[in-house]
Amino acid sequence: MQESKRQKQIAQLVQEELSSVFQRMGYNVIEGGMISIAAVKMTPDLLEAKVYLSMFKIASPNEMLERIKERMGEIKKALGLRVGKQLRRMPELSFFLDDTLDYVFKMEELFKKIKEDDENIKGNNNNK
Template identity: 55%
Template structure:
């Protein structure tokens, strides 16, 4: 199903504000790994926002996700303060790991192996 215009607008605003909040709360570097917000998806009723986090060079990505979830109340409070004049209700925020980079690295490795096998 396609996202509506309002969903995209709300997702964009949430993405911008969360990026600033993560920087201010020092959540962009957790356990020596770099954390960035890959994308934000908002449900059609605008009551839930799914935040996809990209974690780079962290030992355990699940621990990083858990630490961010532990501070989710603080993050949502700051987000509500920023968006209180733009949204009637602040969406429920759920965090997920974005594993697109992992798939890209796996595909690159497979292509390298194929290239090496083709060479005589």
């Protein structure tokens, strides 16, 4: 089912404000890596927000995700202070790892390998 205009607006608002909250809490640059909010998806009733986190150069993304979940109350409170005037009810937050970057890197590696294999085959055919 396609997202409504209101779902997209609220998702955008939550994403922007959550990015600010993460920046203030020091989560945007941590342990030599970076964390960003890749996307936010809202349920049709606007009571749940699925937050997808992109982690770059973080040694253990799953551990970091757990650390963020442990501070959920603090994060939700800070977000509530920022969006409270615009929303009737604060949505429940669920955090997930966004693996889009991993997928892109894997695809790039596959394309490189295919290109190398292709060049090796052409090189072997020219030697005959």
